[in-house]
Amino acid sequence: MKTTDEPLRYTETEIRSFLPTGWALIGDSQGSWDAKKKTWRATVLDNVDFDYPIEVEAGAASKVGRLEALRQAFDRLYRERLG
Secondary structure (H helix, E strand, O other), X not given: OOOOOOOOOOOHHHHHOOOOOOOEEEOOOOOEEEOOXXXXXXXXXXXXXXXXXXXXXXXXXXXXXXXXXXXHHHHXXXXXXXX
């Protein structure tokens, strides 16, 4: 697992594996790392053209693993969007 000092990165394929059908990545297709906040960010566009930020904190990735942390970030987004 990564430490919180290392940049957190995801490939476009990893990110797209969690996107529902009809959703897209916008901006940088691999997201970006904010070293100051120790957070990885990307923006996704849903099927009705609303954009949403996805954020994964380095601490979460080191605790549960980087892909699980990404999955949890998408789960939070889905709950917020639908709920």
